[in-house]
Amino acid sequence: MSIIYLESKDNPKIKHLRALIEQNQYRKKQQQTVLESTHACLAWLDSGQKIHAFFTTEAALKHPDLQDIQELHTGHIFIISEVLYKSLSTLGTTIACLAVIDIPRHTQTINYNVDTLILDDVQDPGNVGTLLRSAAAANIKQILCTPAVASLWSPRVLRAGMGAHFSLCCFERVDLTNVLPQFEIPVYATNSHQANTLYEQDLKNPCVWILGNEGQGISEFALAHAKAVTIPQPGGQESLNVAIAGSICFFEMVRQRT
Amino acid sequence: MSIIYLESKDNPKIKHLRALIEQNQYRKKQQQTVLESTHACLAWLDSGQKIHAFFTTEAALKHPDLQDIQELHTGHIFIISEVLYKSLSTLGTTIACLAVIDIPRHTQTINYNVDTLILDDVQDPGNVGTLLRSAAAANIKQILCTPAVASLWSPRVLRAGMGAHFSLCCFERVDLTNVLPQFEIPVYATNSHQANTLYEQDLKNPCVWILGNEGQGISEFALAHAKAVTIPQPGGQESLNVAIAGSICFFEMVRQRT
Structure with a gap:
C-alpha cells in the first residue's frame, strides 16, 4: 500500500x-x-x-x-x-x-418462497435507499426492482442505504408480469383506499411487499396480483411517504414474529 | 385578482x-x-x-x-x-x-397531557418534514423542537412535510430542561441498546416521543427523563433512519389504539 x-x-x-x-x-x-x-x-x-x-x-x-x-x-x-x-x-x-x-454480482435466481420487497417504479433515490435500509433491518433479504426504479448503485441510493446494499440480494430491471404470478406466498400492496388494515393481516409467514411510485402509486398489474392493505391514519392525512409506509409494514411483520 | x-x-x-x-x-x-x-x-x-x-x-x-x-x-x-x-x-x-x-402564529401554550413529538436536534430537513408528516397522520398534533432542529418553515422541511405543518401545533427553540420535567404522561425515547422493546409498551394513553440527532442520538438530559425503548431489528443493522424509527413508534401507538 x-x-x-x-x-x-x-x-x-x-x-x-x-x-x-x-x-x-x-x-x-x-x-x-x-x-x-x-x-x-x-x-x-x-x-x-x-x-x-x-x-x-x-x-x-x-x-x-x-x-x-x-x-x-x-x-x-x-x-x-x-x-x-x-x-x-x-x-x-x-x-x-x-x-x-x-457492483456485486450474485448468481442466485429469484426465490419465490422468502420475504421479498418489490419496488414498483419508486423513483426518489432517498426513498429507495431508505427502503433497502429498513428491509435489511427487518430481515427482508430479497429485493426486486422494476426498470424505472432509481438505480440502486447510484451515490444517492447508496448513501441512504447506509450499507444495507451489501447484505441484500437485489434484482434490478425485473419484469413484474413475469415474476409476480410465480409467488405462492401472500403478496401485499399498500393502498390508502382499502378496507383491510395492515393490522388485521397474519404476517407470521414469509410474504411479499409491493411499494409503488411516489406519485402514481402501484401499477394496476401489481395491484391485481396483490392483497391491498391500508395503514390507518387517524390524523386524516392523505398518505404517508412511501419509505415510511413500507417500513411500518415491515416492522408490523417483525412485531408479529417477535 | x-x-x-x-x-x-x-x-x-x-x-x-x-x-x-x-x-x-x-x-x-x-x-x-x-x-x-x-x-x-x-x-x-x-x-x-x-x-x-x-x-x-x-x-x-x-x-x-x-x-x-x-x-x-x-x-x-x-x-x-x-x-x-x-x-x-x-x-x-x-x-x-x-x-x-x-408563518402561522398560535397563542396556545404547551399542553403537557397530549400526544407530543419532541425533536431533539434532528438536523436533516427531509427527516424533520417526514416526521411532521407521519406525526400528523398518526394524530400527534403537538411538536416541540430544540434550537438546533432544522428550521420548520424552510422550503425543504415544508416540502417533506407535504402540508402536515398546517394541521400541527409546533413550538420551536424549546428548552428541554424546562419542558421535559413537566410532562406527567409517559415519555419514550428510541435507543438501539435497550432491553425494553417498543412492542412491550402499553401505548393506549397519551405519551411523548423523543427523537434525536442523526449522528449523536438523544441528549443525555432527554434520555434521563425518558424510558428508552428499542425497535427489534432481526436483520442486525445498527440503526434505522430517524424518520423511519419515529414513524414505526407512532404507528405502533396507532395499532394499539385501533
Missing part, C-alpha cells in the same frame, strides 16, 4: 471516477460504482469486499475513520486536492472519501 | 421572495416563508389561509393545479420568466409555484 498524489483532473483515474459518479450508463457498462462515505466503505470492507481505488484529501487522511479504512484496504490511496474533491463529490461528505468498487 | 408580469430580478417583490427562500434569519424576522409546490399551496388555501403573493411562469399558468389555486387565491398572480424562476426555486418543482405566506 502506498500513498500517491494525483493533481490533474485529466488524469485517467480521475476521469474514470468522475464518470462513475455522474453517469448511470457508465456505471452499468463498467459494473462499478463509488462509495462516498467512510461509513459505507467500512461496511463494505467489513463484508470482506475489496476497494479498487480509494481517493481522499490530505486533511481527511488523519481522521480516525480513514485509519480504520487503511487497516482493511490493501490497495493504493490516491490523494487529491480539496478543490478537485469538491468538484467530484455529489454528497459533500465532510470526511473526503471516494471509493471505486465493483 | 389580476395577472402582473415582473421582469427584473431587482424588483423589490423578487428581492423579498429570494431572501425568504434563501435566508433563515430573514424568514424569522419577517415571519414569512415560501411554499414551493402546488400541493402545499392547495393544502394551505384549503385550510382557510391566505397567500400574500403568488409567483409562477406563463407556461405553468395553464396547469390544472394552477386553475385550482386561482379559484381559491384572491390576490394578484405575478408572472416571472423561466430563467428567473429557476434561479429562485430551491426544489426545482416542475410546475412553477412560489407562494409567500405568513
Whole structure:
C-alpha cells in the first residue's frame, strides 16, 4: 500500500471516477460504482469486499475513520486536492472519501418462497435507499426492482442505504408480469383506499411487499396480483411517504414474529 | 385578482421572495416563508389561509393545479420568466409555484397531557418534514423542537412535510430542561441498546416521543427523563433512519389504539 498524489483532473483515474459518479450508463457498462462515505466503505470492507481505488484529501487522511479504512484496504490511496474533491463529490461528505468498487454480482435466481420487497417504479433515490435500509433491518433479504426504479448503485441510493446494499440480494430491471404470478406466498400492496388494515393481516409467514411510485402509486398489474392493505391514519392525512409506509409494514411483520 | 408580469430580478417583490427562500434569519424576522409546490399551496388555501403573493411562469399558468389555486387565491398572480424562476426555486418543482405566506402564529401554550413529538436536534430537513408528516397522520398534533432542529418553515422541511405543518401545533427553540420535567404522561425515547422493546409498551394513553440527532442520538438530559425503548431489528443493522424509527413508534401507538 502506498500513498500517491494525483493533481490533474485529466488524469485517467480521475476521469474514470468522475464518470462513475455522474453517469448511470457508465456505471452499468463498467459494473462499478463509488462509495462516498467512510461509513459505507467500512461496511463494505467489513463484508470482506475489496476497494479498487480509494481517493481522499490530505486533511481527511488523519481522521480516525480513514485509519480504520487503511487497516482493511490493501490497495493504493490516491490523494487529491480539496478543490478537485469538491468538484467530484455529489454528497459533500465532510470526511473526503471516494471509493471505486465493483457492483456485486450474485448468481442466485429469484426465490419465490422468502420475504421479498418489490419496488414498483419508486423513483426518489432517498426513498429507495431508505427502503433497502429498513428491509435489511427487518430481515427482508430479497429485493426486486422494476426498470424505472432509481438505480440502486447510484451515490444517492447508496448513501441512504447506509450499507444495507451489501447484505441484500437485489434484482434490478425485473419484469413484474413475469415474476409476480410465480409467488405462492401472500403478496401485499399498500393502498390508502382499502378496507383491510395492515393490522388485521397474519404476517407470521414469509410474504411479499409491493411499494409503488411516489406519485402514481402501484401499477394496476401489481395491484391485481396483490392483497391491498391500508395503514390507518387517524390524523386524516392523505398518505404517508412511501419509505415510511413500507417500513411500518415491515416492522408490523417483525412485531408479529417477535 | 389580476395577472402582473415582473421582469427584473431587482424588483423589490423578487428581492423579498429570494431572501425568504434563501435566508433563515430573514424568514424569522419577517415571519414569512415560501411554499414551493402546488400541493402545499392547495393544502394551505384549503385550510382557510391566505397567500400574500403568488409567483409562477406563463407556461405553468395553464396547469390544472394552477386553475385550482386561482379559484381559491384572491390576490394578484405575478408572472416571472423561466430563467428567473429557476434561479429562485430551491426544489426545482416542475410546475412553477412560489407562494409567500405568513408563518402561522398560535397563542396556545404547551399542553403537557397530549400526544407530543419532541425533536431533539434532528438536523436533516427531509427527516424533520417526514416526521411532521407521519406525526400528523398518526394524530400527534403537538411538536416541540430544540434550537438546533432544522428550521420548520424552510422550503425543504415544508416540502417533506407535504402540508402536515398546517394541521400541527409546533413550538420551536424549546428548552428541554424546562419542558421535559413537566410532562406527567409517559415519555419514550428510541435507543438501539435497550432491553425494553417498543412492542412491550402499553401505548393506549397519551405519551411523548423523543427523537434525536442523526449522528449523536438523544441528549443525555432527554434520555434521563425518558424510558428508552428499542425497535427489534432481526436483520442486525445498527440503526434505522430517524424518520423511519419515529414513524414505526407512532404507528405502533396507532395499532394499539385501533
